[in-house]
Amino acid sequence: MANWNDPQPTKTGFGASPSLNGEVLGTGVTFDAGLRKHMLAIYNYMASGVLLSGIVALLFANSGLAAQVLATPLRWVIMLAPLGFVFAMSLGANRMATSTLQLLFWGFCTVMGLSMSSIFLVFTASSIASTFFATAGAFAGLSLFGYTTKKSLSGMGSFMVMGLIGILIAMLINIFLQSSALQLAISILGVVIFAGLTAWDTQRLKQEYYMLQGTEFAGKAVVLGALTLYLDFINMFQFLLSFLGNRE
Structure with missing residues (x-):
């Protein structure tokens, strides 16, 4: 390197x-060499987290435990645990040591892997792999755009956040409707929204560096930044998989 x-x-x-x-x-x-180092640290954490989640998901699914555990009420614990980690990290970052935040990040990636093991029970391995690489390529291009563009993306970011709230409401409604057409629309909009959020979050993290450099929070910002981009990547991957993936 x-x-x-x-x-x-x-x-x-x-x-x-x-x-x-x-x-x-x-x-x-x-x-700015400092900015480059800061962003590289964020990307390294994020990529390592995605890799850890993927390994955990694959091992858990192949062990046969995923099919057994996810067929019990324990599946709700596995599905909701990542959300608990996100809230703990986001709300408690100011009070936590950087090392504690790092441990929570790796814990989050692990339980996220357990939660995502279900995709190996539903979709073919080839479609998961092809969708993953498609997402990785799109993410790289969108993040590079967010990093290099001189145009402010704050307006687009606000619009994407509003769209995210909208699809969350639509997903709750579709739990009762079970509409395949609505599910397809949600998946397409989800890809678009998280694509936009990837570019916006990258620009925001870049600007955040200049406000935090030299402060005690700078190390924590790396972990939180990795968490943000991890969520953008994983959600874009899952929405893309839901309408492009081939089912078993």
């Missing part, structure tokens, strides 16, 4: 590291 923090005053163009004065020679564009 390239060492992005090493000054390369003689190199220009894409991928060049900042020179000692923070400016890439020949371009006039200033890069």
